[in-house]
Amino acid sequence: MVAGRKIIIIGGGPAGLMAAGQAAEAGAEILLLEKMKQPGRKLGITGKGRCNITNIAEKTDFIAHFGKTGKFLHQAFGRFFNRELMAFLESLGLKLATERGGRVFPASGKATDVRAVLLRWLDESGVRINNSSPVDELLITDKRITGIVSKGRTFKVDAVIVATGGASYPSTGSTGDGYYLARCAGHTVIPIRPALVPLETAGNEAGRMAELNLRNIRVRMLVNGKKQQEAFGELVFAKFGLTGPVILTLSGAAVDAGSKGQKIVFSLDLKPALDEQKLDARLLRDFAARGNEPLSSVLRGLLPREMVPVCLDLIGLSPDRIAHGVTVKERRRLRTWLKDFRLEMVKARPLKEAIITAGGVNTREINPRTMESSLIKGLYFAGEVLDLQADTGGYNLQAAFSTGWLAGRAAAAGK
Ligand SMILES: Cc1cc2nc3c(=O)[nH]c(=O)nc-3n(C[C@H](O)[C@H](O)[C@H](O)COP(=O)(O)OP(=O)(O)OC[C@H]3O[C@@H](n4cnc5c(N)ncnc54)[C@H](O)[C@@H]3O)c2cc1C
Numbered sequence: 001m002v003a004g005r006k007i008i009i010i011g012g013g014p015a016g017l018m019a020a021g022q023a024a025e026a027g028a029e030i031l032l033l034e035k036m037k038q039p040g041r042k043l044g045i046t047g048k049g050r051c052n053i054t055n056i057a058e059k060t061d062f063i064a065h066f067g068k069t070g071k072f073l074h075q076a077f078g079r080f081f082n083r084e085l086m087a088f089l090e091s092l093g094l095k096l097a098t099e100r101g102g103r104v105f106p107a108s109g110k111a112t113d114v115r116a117v118l119l120r121w122l123d124e125s126g127v128r129i130n131n132s133s134p135v136d137e138l139l140i141t142d143k144r145i146t147g148i149v150s151k152g153r154t155f156k157v158d159a160v161i162v163a164t165g166g167a168s169y170p171s172t173g174s175t176g177d178g179y180y181l182a183r184c185a186g187h188t189v190i191p192i193r194p195a196l197v198p199l200e201t202a203g204n205e206a207g208r209m210a211e212l213n214l215r216n217i218r219v220r221m222l223v224n225g226k227k228q229q230e231a232f233g234e235l236v237f238a239k240f241g242l243t244g245p246v247i248l249t250l251s252g253a254a255v256d257a258g259s260k261g262q263k264i265v266f267s268l269d270l271k272p273a274l275d276e277q278k279l280d281a282r283l284l285r286d287f288a289a290r291g292n293e294p295l296s297s298v299l300r301g302l303l304p305r306e307m308v309p310v311c312l313d314l315i316g317l318s319p320d321r322i323a324h325g326v327t328v329k330e331r332r333r334l335r336t337w338l339k340d341f342r343l344e345m346v347k348a349r350p351l352k353e354a355i356i357t358a359g360g361v362n363t364r365e366i367n368p369r370t371m372e373s374s375l376i377k378g379l380y381f382a383g384e385v386l387d388l389q390a391d392t393g394g395y396n397l398q399a400a401f402s403t404g405w406l407a408g409r410a411a412a413a414g415k
Contacts, residue, residue, distance in 0.1 A: 219231055
């Protein structure tokens, strides 16, 4: 270790906070520059305010959730992975709870508690934090970082860690500045686009059911008529279209296919536990038991109230139709709709509404063992500013913490 190396961390999100503390503990002199009035704004709203910190999945499965971008993370996860992160946070006094799907949360259910323990740790480790201090420029001489400029003031440094996050939810401070800084340093930036993002759909059907939340739904994503992916879980209708975990999971692939001009259709299986035969038997049973009632009331046994008029409109049956008068053909139409309700995607909601920014600093130009730029000595990157993106489930925060951990340690050691 080179004692007393002067390091500036740009950005106080999970990646920057972890990098700052690790580098300080390794003996470096740390200044963290945060452009907002306080660090960790986004961290404070993660997981609907509960912060899904990580996931207990084993490494191969975990990395698979990053798709093509996951390969880069092997070394970082080899050094500091989910169990290490959990033990570390617990050592700071944060109790954790593991929920369905291996998702780990603070036991208090408060994302702000995660931020609070990290900030206390930084304080105890001697990290200085300057809030309201956006970094505008990197100073580079002979392919080596020498300093940065913030609000017209120059700071001389031995190393800089860029942890500015992505470009989604800009009100949290993540406005994409790191991409500009990286480009100025000669890095290529893979085009940024929204991922884990709600999607707009054609027609008014989704809007008619806005805010309706469906659990245990299977959604198949059809690209130019062919099934490409499917996901199972919770879906939420919105004024503009679809959202909820299942849609967010499929959204990255949908955005990419949509950008190639391909037609994206979501096929909703509203009764995934029943195959066609069982569903038909169920319909026959309901229609026999309540033969004299109008379809609109019989269908209430099968669907949430808001869905019934939409269903009847789409299959072309009157709500007043008496159940025992439904023909075999009409029943088949209903059955097919329940298993294959289709909505066509028009476009994604804007980047500012995305949970994650896909794209970012090209990881081919970053040393995966240290997070150091392979172009500029002493310049490191960590977190979402890199071309890394994963599903929901705690994977993205783990990537921010792991790459931050590695960058902090490596920068302090002058590696
Ligand atoms: C609503 C929402 C919920 C989420 N929930 C989860 C979840 O439960 N689990 C999960 O794994 N992931 C979740 N994510 C994703 C996760 O929050 C991000 O992947 C993670 O915060 C990225 O960390 P980061 O440190 O790289 O960047 P960020 O958290 O974006 O932090 C970047 C920091 O850099 C600062 N900054 C930017 N530019 C400058 C500059 N020029 N100078 C100085 N400072 C600068 C910003 O103000 C900010 O504080 C969620 C995201 C959103 C939007």
